[in-house]
Amino acid sequence: MDRRTFSRLMLASAALPALPRAARAVVEWDGITDIARGQTVWWHAWGGDPKINDFITWVGELALERYGVTLNQVKIASTADSVAAVLAERDAGKTTGGSVDLIWINGENFAAMKREGLLYGPFVENLPNWPLVDMAGKPAVMTDFTLPTEGYESPWAMAQLVFEYDSARLTDPPRTIEELKDWILANPGRFTFPKPPDYLGVTFLKQVLYGTMPDPSVLQRPANPATFRRRVAPLRDFLATVRDALWREGRAYPENEAALGQLLADGEIDISFAFNPGRASAEIAAGTLPDTIRTYTLKGGTIGNASFVAIPFNSGAKEGAQVIANLLLSPEVQARAQDATVLGFQTVLNLAALTEEDRARFAMLDLGLATLPPDKIGPALLEPHASWATALADDWTALYGSGD
Amino acid sequence: MTRLLRAVPGLTLALMAVPVAAGLAATLGPALAPGALSALLAWPGLPRAVMLSLTTGLASTTLALAITLLILATLRGTRAFAALLRLLSPLLSVPHAAAALGLAFLIAPSGWIARALSPWATGWSQAPDLLILNDPAGLSLTLGLVAKEVPFLLLMALAAWPQIAAPSRLTLAQTLGYGQTAAFAFTVLPPLYRQLRLPVYAVLAYAMTSVEMGMILGPNLPPPLSVQVAGWMTEASLAQRGTAAAGAALQLVLVLAALALWRGAEIAARHGLTGMATAGLRLPGLDAPARLLALAGGAAVTAGLIAGLAGLALWSVAGLWRFPAALPESLSLATWARAAPTLGPITGNTLGLALGSAGLALILAIACLEAEHRFRLRPSAPALWLLWLPLIVPQITFLPGLHRLALELGAGGFAATLAGHLVFVLPYVFLSLAPAWRALDPRFATLAASLGASPGRSLWAIRLPLLLRPLLTAFAVGFAVSVGQYLATLLLSGGRIATLTTEAVSLSSGGNRRLIGVYALLQMALPALVFALALLGPALLYRNRRGMAA
Numbered sequence: 001m002d003r004r005t006f007s008r009l010m011l012a013s014a015a016l017p018a019l020p021r022a023a024r025a026v027v028e029w030d031g032i033t034d035i036a037r038g039q040t041v042w043w044h045a046w047g048g049d050p051k052i053n054d055f056i057t058w059v060g061e062l063a064l065e066r067y068g069v070t071l072n073q074v075k076i077a078s079t080a081d082s083v084a085a086v087l088a089e090r091d092a093g094k095t096t097g098g099s100v101d102l103i104w105i106n107g108e109n110f111a112a113m114k115r116e117g118l119l120y121g122p123f124v125e126n127l128p129n130w131p132l133v134d135m136a137g138k139p140a141v142m143t144d145f146t147l148p149t150e151g152y153e154s155p156w157a158m159a160q161l162v163f164e165y166d167s168a169r170l171t172d173p174p175r176t177i178e179e180l181k182d183w184i185l186a187n188p189g190r191f192t193f194p195k196p197p198d199y200l201g202v203t204f205l206k207q208v209l210y211g212t213m214p215d216p217s218v219l220q221r222p223a224n225p226a227t228f229r230r231r232v233a234p235l236r237d238f239l240a241t242v243r244d245a246l247w248r249e250g251r252a253y254p255e256n257e258a259a260l261g262q263l264l265a266d267g268e269i270d271i272s273f274a275f276n277p278g279r280a281s282a283e284i285a286a287g288t289l290p291d292t293i294r295t296y297t298l299k300g301g302t303i304g305n306a307s308f309v310a311i312p313f314n315s316g317a318k319e320g321a322q323v324i325a326n327l328l329l330s331p332e333v334q335a336r337a338q339d340a341t342v343l344g345f346q347t348v349l350n351l352a353a354l355t356e357e358d359r360a361r362f363a364m365l366d367l368g369l370a371t372l373p374p375d376k377i378g379p380a381l382l383e384p385h386a387s388w389a390t391a392l393a394d395d396w397t398a399l400y401g402s403g404d
Numbered sequence: 405m406t407r408l409l410r411a412v413p414g415l416t417l418a419l420m421a422v423p424v425a426a427g428l429a430a431t432l433g434p435a436l437a438p439g440a441l442s443a444l445l446a447w448p449g450l451p452r453a454v455m456l457s458l459t460t461g462l463a464s465t466t467l468a469l470a471i472t473l474l475i476l477a478t479l480r481g482t483r484a485f486a487a488l489l490r491l492l493s494p495l496l497s498v499p500h501a502a503a504a505l506g507l508a509f510l511i512a513p514s515g516w517i518a519r520a521l522s523p524w525a526t527g528w529s530q531a532p533d534l535l536i537l538n539d540p541a542g543l544s545l546t547l548g549l550v551a552k553e554v555p556f557l558l559l560m561a562l563a564a565w566p567q568i569a570a571p572s573r574l575t576l577a578q579t580l581g582y583g584q585t586a587a588f589a590f591t592v593l594p595p596l597y598r599q600l601r602l603p604v605y606a607v608l609a610y611a612m613t614s615v616e617m618g619m620i621l622g623p624n625l626p627p628p629l630s631v632q633v634a635g636w637m638t639e640a641s642l643a644q645r646g647t648a649a650a651g652a653a654l655q656l657v658l659v660l661a662a663l664a665l666w667r668g669a670e671i672a673a674r675h676g677l678t679g680m681a682t683a684g685l686r687l688p689g690l691d692a693p694a695r696l697l698a699l700a701g702g703a704a705v706t707a708g709l710i711a712g713l714a715g716l717a718l719w720s721v722a723g724l725w726r727f728p729a730a731l732p733e734s735l736s737l738a739t740w741a742r743a744a745p746t747l748g749p750i751t752g753n754t755l756g757l758a759l760g761s762a763g764l765a766l767i768l769a770i771a772c773l774e775a776e777h778r779f780r781l782r783p784s785a786p787a788l789w790l791l792w793l794p795l796i797v798p799q800i801t802f803l804p805g806l807h808r809l810a811l812e813l814g815a816g817g818f819a820a821t822l823a824g825h826l827v828f829v830l831p832y833v834f835l836s837l838a839p840a841w842r843a844l845d846p847r848f849a850t851l852a853a854s855l856g857a858s859p860g861r862s863l864w865a866i867r868l869p870l871l872l873r874p875l876l877t878a879f880a881v882g883f884a885v886s887v888g889q890y891l892a893t894l895l896l897s898g899g900r901i902a903t904l905t906t907e908a909v910s911l912s913s914g915g916n917r918r919l920i921g922v923y924a925l926l927q928m929a930l931p932a933l934v935f936a937l938a939l940l941g942p943a944l945l946y947r948n949r950r951g952m953a954a
Binding site for chain 1: 447448449452512513514530531533534535537538540619623624625626635637638639640641642643645723724726727734736738739742804807808811812816891894895898899900902906907909910911912913914915916917918919
């Protein structure tokens with residue numbers, strides 16, 4: 001009997017419930033890594049950033065070397081394409097051997113997959129590295145746009161909205177929504193946001209709401225059509241006031257985060273924003289942004305969320321996918337992701353829970369020129385309930401989408 | 405053998421009918437679901453989006469056709485024509501997204517033209533806030549489409565050229581005192597247009613349904629309908645798929661309406677032309693301005709495409725490149741080095757799919773046309789529509805149905821992906837080849853038969869060699885279409901077959917001009933090679949046959 005067969009038997013054995021919980025987890029995990037060996041995992045991950053693609057390649061090398069799992073990235077332009085593919089497979093009765101083994105996901109895409117029952121799990125709490133995750137300090141790792149993840153997706157990076165500006169051109173950037181409004185009016189044509197329903201554009205609308213609403217706590221509950229107009233009145237005022245002073249007088253908007261970043265690089269705008277606090281440093285390191293770019297956040301905090309990986313119900317390599325999810329949570333991989341010259345993503349781990357040696361990996365990191373240190377980035381505001389994203393995008397489209 | 409050949413057109417149609425029906429069902433089914441149509445009608449941008457689709461589609465097709473015909477009428481045989489042809493034919497294979505991004509970088513307020521003139525001529529030290537790209541009237545989009553379609557139409561016209569005995573017609577008309585332009589319009593245009601009609605329809609349908617070009621160059625408040633449909637389709641909660649389907653159905657109706665409008669204009673133009681011809685107008689005064697327009701149009705298209713691509717090529721080796729620097733501040737091969745390791749397998753996949761699908765499509769097209777020739781078959785109107793549907797239904801809603809079909813059949817991997825490509829490649833190959841094939845003088849076959857040659861021998865020894873140029877052109881067009889497939893490849897292979905285009909599209913979603921530059925050049929290189937062979941092949945093989953080498 002080889003080791004793999006033995007582990008499978010162990011998994012099936014009736015004696016298992018008698019083992020203490022922790023011991024059982026170890027046994028189960030050994031079984032999972034045994035089955036995973038030799039599997040090929042197809043990870044559907046947005047392919048628009050070569051830095052991220054290179055990082056995934058590196059993770060794949062680790063996975064092959066340590067666990068015998070082959071990782072292939074399917075570079076996609078839109079996560080919704082992959083969600084739709086899994087949905088189509090389910091509708092066609094393909095319940096095993098699906099095309100997607102692991103998917104980079106959060107927010108609405110996750111909500112849609114969970115609602116449709118397209119996810120495998122819960123698997124997250126079984127991952128050996130899960131106890132290292134900072135559940136108390138970073139509640140977003142278990143609550144995705146107010147939706148409890150319930151172990152169906154595993155976090156791998158923290159994101160927080162940061163504003164970017166060229167310090168050579170601008171010395172004192174606006175630090176509240178009110179100041180931003182005044183700055184836009186005083187500097188016409190030098191600010192814009194991605195066109196809603198782009199997620200970063202909608203995030204900006206949410207941030208304006210946070211900064212102008214009397215009671216932002218209502219954002220944690222589903223948007224109520226009856227009170228929606230009243231709730232968003234301050235946002236509508238803000239948009240109506242600044243519209244003519246936006247880039248292109250508000251008659252065109254960049255398509256997405258990448259297009260917005262390009263406008264900053266081209267000098268078409270003076271203030272930009274991104275969801276990755278380390279983006280600016282990483283771009284400076286790559287020589288594609290001038291080294292005078294700096295980042296800042298708003299007084300009172302900016303919206304933060306987490307990036308996750310989830311496993312579709314019909315994956316043919318669920319064990320391999322869990323091995324990858326666990327590997328992504330290892331201090332070694334997390335520290336590399338946080339390196340400003342690699343990705344500049346913020347870690348999901350609780351540094352206090354790490355060994356001395358692992359903590360040192362993070363302490364050694366150079367933040368890069370533009371990244372705010374953890375004590376300067378300010379509080380991360382919770383993502384509003386997913387229904388707000390749709391409602392805000394629809395409202396914006398109704399008001400401005402026809403160009404009148 | 406004969407029985408088999410006789411069955412080929414029917415078999416080919418059946419082969420197409422299943423995927424087309426599945427695709428259409430996926431488009432129309434959800435469109436009829438309750439709420440889908442009302443959600444579409446509730447979208448405030450709808451009237452403008454519909455107008456934009458129509459105006460940009462019709463205007464760009466008219467302009468592209470006009471420039472193509474003017475070039476053919478006034479420049480053929482000149483050195484400018486030879487130069488234009490040499491420059492334009494490889495550009496045919498430039499993927500739409502790459503051409504659009506190149507043009508966008510050229511004309512944007514922070515683009516190359518503005519950089520070249522700043523700050524010394526314009527006084528701009530930072531990019532001006534001008535709405536040039538994404539202009540609400542869709543002018544940039546129209547120009548982008550024109551630039552992209554002129555090479556296609558020109559090549560299609562040249563493929564048909566040998567079959568219409570143009571030189572003798574022109575010579576005759578000119579000896580009767582007609583101006584160059586008038587001679588072309590009265591004697592060459594009617595038979596030429598008959599062969600160019602299907603490609604022109606394809607151009608019109610493409611211009612109205614293209615997503616990439618509209619996204620990059622088109623207005624965005626509201627965008628053209630095709631772009632909005634794509635946006636609904638990829639909306640994260642999957643809640644707008646019904647709206648997308650209704651939008652796609654509307655798009656289909658719009659394309660049909662535009663085609664009908666175009667058909668009407670064709671008839672009007674024919675009457676006009678006949679009237680002028682019977683009036684005996686010689687119009688020699690038209691030649692100088694026509695030549696000027698042809699030169700200007702041809703030069704603008706060529707320069708725009710080439711400068712745009714040169715800009716992208718420069719970006720692929722650029723370090724930091726800020727406004728208003730006309731050239732990058734530093735150069736680096738980092739982007740190419742980063743792309744290099746994956747290029748081998750990706751190029752292999754791309755080549756395999758393109759050679760396979762274009763080859764199969766060419767064989768099917770030849771078999772269909774030969775069956776048509778031998779058994780005096782005429783394709784029925786429904787058959788033609790079937791062939792046409794994949795081209796005029798927006799791909800983004802059509803493909804999920806194809807995907808579903810593949811899943812139901814349990815098909816996947818390379819074979820399913822190849823079959824998916826074939827659905828889009830075959831119509832182009834067929835419509836590139838059919839006009840030339842049908843226009844081949846039937847007396848060649850009669851003569852061969854009277855000398856005792858079997859139908860097979862007549863095909864292999866006489867007609868195929870005579871049709872070498874259109875055959876190669878059709879193959880090259882099919883090859884380029886296959887190379888350009890994004891969604892078909894992604895969906896049908898489950899993302900597991902990476903090609904130059906899947907790689908390029910996912911990377912361009914990040915807007916990184918450096919990488920887009922690398923992949924645009926690579927995406928262009930393969931089809932350019934095939935097109936070069938299509939042009940050079942006949943020239944080399946038939947260098948001692950006058951009238952066939954050119």
